[in-house]
Amino acid sequence: MTEWLERHVPKMVLAPSFVAVLIFVYGFIIWTAWVSLTRSRLLPKYEIEGFIQYERLFASPRWDTAMSNLVVFGVLFIVIAMVLGLLLAILLDQNIRTEGALRTIYLYPMALSMIVTGTAWKWIMNPGLGIENMVRGWGFENFSFDWIIDPDMAIYAVVIAGIWQSSGFVMALFLAGLRSVDGEIIKAAQVDGIPTWRIYSAIIIPSMAPIFLSAFIVLAHLAIKSFDLVIALTGGGPGYATDLPATYMYAMAFSRGDIGQAASSAMVMMAVVFAIVVPYLYSELRAKRD
Amino acid sequence: MTDLALSPPLSRPWGRLALRWLLFTLLGVFALFYLMPLFVMVTTSLKSLEEIRTGSLIAFPREVTFEAWKTAWSGACTGIQCEGLRPYFWNSVVLAIPAVLISTFVGAMNGYVIAQWRFRGANLIFSLLLFGCFIPFQVVLLPMARMLGILGLAGSIPGLIFVHVIYGIGFTTLFFRNYYVTIPSELVKAAKVDGAGFFRIFWSIFLPLSLPIVVVTVIWQFTQIWNDFLFGVSFSQAGTQPVTVALNNIVNSTTGVKEYNVDMAAAIIAALPTLIVYVVAGKYFIRGLTAGSVKG
Numbered sequence: 001m002t003e004w005l006e007r008h009v010p011k012m013v014l015a016p017s018f019v020a021v022l023i024f025v026y027g028f029i030i031w032t033a034w035v036s037l038t039r040s041r042l043l044p045k046y047e048i049e050g051f052i053q054y055e056r057l058f059a060s061p062r063w064d065t066a067m068s069n070l071v072v073f074g075v076l077f078i079v080i081a082m083v084l085g086l087l088l089a090i091l092l093d094q095n096i097r098t099e100g101a102l103r104t105i106y107l108y109p110m111a112l113s114m115i116v117t118g119t120a121w122k123w124i125m126n127p128g129l130g131i132e133n134m135v136r137g138w139g140f141e142n143f144s145f146d147w148i149i150d151p152d153m154a155i156y157a158v159v160i161a162g163i164w165q166s167s168g169f170v171m172a173l174f175l176a177g178l179r180s181v182d183g184e185i186i187k188a189a190q191v192d193g194i195p196t197w198r199i200y201s202a203i204i205i206p207s208m209a210p211i212f213l214s215a216f217i218v219l220a221h222l223a224i225k226s227f228d229l230v231i232a233l234t235g236g237g238p239g240y241a242t243d244l245p246a247t248y249m250y251a252m253a254f255s256r257g258d259i260g261q262a263a264s265s266a267m268v269m270m271a272v273v274f275a276i277v278v279p280y281l282y283s284e285l286r287a288k289r290d
Numbered sequence: 291m292t293d294l295a296l297s298p299p300l301s302r303p304w305g306r307l308a309l310r311w312l313l314f315t316l317l318g319v320f321a322l323f324y325l326m327p328l329f330v331m332v333t334t335s336l337k338s339l340e341e342i343r344t345g346s347l348i349a350f351p352r353e354v355t356f357e358a359w360k361t362a363w364s365g366a367c368t369g370i371q372c373e374g375l376r377p378y379f380w381n382s383v384v385l386a387i388p389a390v391l392i393s394t395f396v397g398a399m400n401g402y403v404i405a406q407w408r409f410r411g412a413n414l415i416f417s418l419l420l421f422g423c424f425i426p427f428q429v430v431l432l433p434m435a436r437m438l439g440i441l442g443l444a445g446s447i448p449g450l451i452f453v454h455v456i457y458g459i460g461f462t463t464l465f466f467r468n469y470y471v472t473i474p475s476e477l478v479k480a481a482k483v484d485g486a487g488f489f490r491i492f493w494s495i496f497l498p499l500s501l502p503i504v505v506v507t508v509i510w511q512f513t514q515i516w517n518d519f520l521f522g523v524s525f526s527q528a529g530t531q532p533v534t535v536a537l538n539n540i541v542n543s544t545t546g547v548k549e550y551n552v553d554m555a556a557a558i559i560a561a562l563p564t565l566i567v568y569v570v571a572g573k574y575f576i577r578g579l580t581a582g583s584v585k586g
Contacts (some may be wrong), residue, residue: 009488010407013399017459018415024437024456025422028430035432044432091317104572105321108328110579111568112561113517115534119541119557120327123334123550124347134347168324172576225426228519232538246520249428254524259432266428277424 029270036263044259053264063265066243069155070272073244074223076159077166081219082212084163085170090200092171093178103175107168114165118232121161122148151241154234158226158242161233166222170215177211178204213280220276224269245269335359335555342550358551362559366552368539371528375556378536382516382563385447385532389454390511396455397462397507398500402492404463405470406478416467423460430457431524438525445527453525454515461514462507465578469503470496502574509571510578513564533560 036053038045057063088106092099109117124130127146135143147153181204189199227246234242236251243251245265253262330347335358337351345352364374404416434453435444443449473496481491522532531539537560541553568575 006487010403011409013488014403014412014415017396017400017419017463020456020459021419021422024430024434025425026418028433028437029425031433032429044436088320091313091320094313096313096317102317102321104569105324107572107576108565108568109324111513111564111575113519113534113537113564115517115519115538116557116561117327119537119553120331122541123554124327124330126550129342129550130347137346164324164327169579172579221424228534228538231519231523232541235542246426246428249431250520250524253432253435262428262432266426266431269426270429273424273426281420281424 032263032266035259036267038260040259040263042257042259053260054268057261057264057268060261062240062243063245063248065240066245066248066265069242070224070244072155073159073162073226074220076156077162077223078216078219080159081163081167081170082215084167085215086174086205088167088171089174089178092175103172106171109165110169112165114226114228115232117161117165118229121157121164122233125157125160148234149238151238154238154242158230158233162223162226162229165229166219170219173211173215173218174208177208181207217277217280221273224273224276245272331554331558335362335551335558337551339547339549339551358549358555359559361549361552362540362555366540366549366556367543368531368536369528369543375533375536375540375559377529378531378533379559381447381530382533385450385454386512386515389451389458389515390508392451393455393458393462393511394504394507396459397464398466398497398504399492400459400463401466401468401470402496404467406473406475406496407488416463419460419463422457423464427457427520431520435524445525445530447526447530450521450525450530450532453521454518457521458511458514462511465503465507465510466500469500473499505571505574506578509567509574512567513575513578516564536560 034046034048035044037048037050039047039049039052092102092106096102125145125148127133127144127149130145132143132145135145147157185203186199189203194202225246226244227250230236230242230244230247236243236247240248245268249262249265249269252258252265326348333349333351334342334347336354336356337345338353338355338357341352362375364376365372366374368378400419404412438444438446438449438453441449441452443452477495478491481495486494516532517534518532519534519538522535523538526532526535537556540556
């Protein structure tokens, strides 16, 4: 009996987590997928009706806005944060004595809640008293910076705040990558008189390909899940000009009482995440097994 | 260290000096970009409303007043109630501490099993847990709301603790598993020969080695849970909201005069715990960030 126990203890330790994940992750995904195929409104119904919710979703102008916002936000956020993060990492890699302090400054936004970030930038970009007012006070009477209340520009305001929050983190990833490049190769290149920018562009940066991939995955993941930043910065507005899939889903689930729409939009979000993450995870797991 | 100073040949010292200046200017400009919002938050929170209306965004306060801080802590309105952030701050404390401890403990046990007590199917379970880290939580919000109702935990702090533990297990397991994998399996074998059992080996061999990864995991989980908004806003009700939800309610409440100084003071209060953790244990914070993202 004790021997049997001893042999099975590891399994029993892991079992609760396994069961919890089966129910609360996979079971719940199945529940949401199921409900997304029904006519559920305020309360869930369980008779499958086909893809009507998805038809409604793709016909909805608000969802259309949310998806195109995700593309605009996602592309700008990922590209700018990566470029800025790489630039900062390279600048910091030049034997700077104050590197530690600068790194702390560049990275601290990552410790903040998106709600705090949104609150701060909402105030800074406030047209009445924020940057606009400040620049006008310097004598540029016609200066205008009202993106946050301009339906066409508000999503770019979200991009600014998002980049401020996350670019330092990309820098930290790249800096770690720069430091792991083989020093011997670089020394050899220097001895050969190859200019520094060529060493970066031809040797160091190409060797960091896996880090680019990681940074991309993390940023894409952040972009798709972006919810709190939009809520705090613009509340999805003006109107629904800065809606993202996550805020759309939340509005349907908790203020509109449209469970069918909430479920189907959540499933589309998951499909987007998995389209990006699954190939990455698959290659990671396979690489480990080899 | 790659030791790659932007170093053209020594025959051009002026060019080198100019490059160094350019480098420091750029680094300084970026430092200002990252510091500016914090600076604006702090100075705005110390100004009177009158001064905010008449002064410039980046001006130092002419007269420092802590009124806004007092209001933010104990008087600001989050809707109908006007008790400030204080009760919600404590909600977050009461919620974060058990959620962090439980999820760290569960992660340690899981990681120990997956790394050192492999059995058939353990890898599959690990993969299943890992995928759980990546799902957008929107996909579990609706059923979780119903489940919490069935369990009698709807709108309660224990309910939120439960949710954070469940969805934290993936990451905590990953952290510990990756750490314990580096410990040679001969150690377990030798201990088994000496008659030590599963828990004994964990307690007297693995736990003493675990301090660094415990710190990383605790910091990671604390930051995640303290800063969470999605679960907080979805699964709480008036009175049980965490601090992020209360902050958002204060800032976006539409009644009365907009008190920007109070908003900023409230934002700083909500940010302080994680900021302090970052300043005190930045090394571990960064390690968690990179481990959580590179490997996850």
